[in-house]
Amino acid sequence: MTPTVIVIGGGGHAKVVTESLKLQLADIIGFTDIKNKQGDTVLGVPYLGSDEQIYRYPPDRVMLVNGLGSVADATNRRTLFEMFKRAGYRFATVVHPAAVVSPHAELGEGVQVMAGAVIQAGTVVGPNTIVNTNATLDHDCRVGAHVHLAPGATVCGGVSVGDCAHVGAGATVLQGLSIGTGSVVGAGAVVTRSVPPGKVVVGVPAREWSKG
Numbered sequence: 001m002t003p004t005v006i007v008i009g010g011g012g013h014a015k016v017v018t019e020s021l022k023l024q025l026a027d028i029i030g031f032t033d034i035k036n037k038q039g040d041t042v043l044g045v046p047y048l049g050s051d052e053q054i055y056r057y058p059p060d061r062v063m064l065v066n067g068l069g070s071v072a073d074a075t076n077r078r079t080l081f082e083m084f085k086r087a088g089y090r091f092a093t094v095v096h097p098a099a100v101v102s103p104h105a106e107l108g109e110g111v112q113v114m115a116g117a118v119i120q121a122g123t124v125v126g127p128n129t130i131v132n133t134n135a136t137l138d139h140d141c142r143v144g145a146h147v148h149l150a151p152g153a154t155v156c157g158g159v160s161v162g163d164c165a166h167v168g169a170g171a172t173v174l175q176g177l178s179i180g181t182g183s184v185v186g187a188g189a190v191v192t193r194s195v196p197p198g199k200v201v202v203g204v205p206a207r208e209w210s211k212g
């Protein structure tokens, strides 16, 4: 059965998930946004109003889709997910038809797998995580909640990625390593050693980086 959904957010990431939902033949009621987008549509989907409008639809009638993107900081995306979970809502899992997800992989609630992404056997992906366009997660990885694997990220086999981490566009994480909770792997980095929690690493090979 196709779900009836509301998309939270009307920006770029919302547009990409909306397209996937349409290809999954989901019934999309509309999208919400904190900015007033009265009269706007996202790929033909109407604006409903602020996030408060969601409460007009009982949790047993609709599922939600998190349309907020995250670049290195998962806070807003995580806060929305947790707030609506506490209110009893469920988040739909979005898998683009051109993604390849092993039947031996597990996806948590609200995981979003975009076009061209590949998730191999034995990998477990935590709730509210984005596996973005062309990102790959090889076999036996453990990925936490609210993680963003940005477009083109390559995560080799047996890697563990902590909650709220960001693996940047085009970055590569070598096999068996761990990326700590809340850490950021810069775009294009090649990670050859495990990254402790809360660190930012950039470059080839990746090294710890801090601003200023």
Ligand SMILES: CC(C)(COP(=O)(O)OP(=O)(O)OC[C@H]1O[C@@H](n2cnc3c(N)ncnc32)[C@H](O)[C@@H]1OP(=O)(O)O)[C@@H](O)C(=O)NCCC(=O)NCCS
Binding pocket: 070, 071, 072, 132, 150, 151, 167, 168, 169, 184, 185, 186, 187, 188, 189, 200, 201, 202, 203, 211
């Ligand atoms: C590493 C990162 C988090 C740093 O962000 P930031 O704090 O805003 O840093 P800035 O853009 O101000 O750049 C600061 C310096 O780091 C350099 N830098 C930024 N990102 C870099 C990267 N990925 N690799 C190497 N150097 C980088 C910049 O060139 C700049 O150098 P300069 O001071 O000599 O000019 C960020 O650049 C990054 O890679 N984010 C991931 C982006 C991504 O995955 N996008 C996907 C969206 S879907």
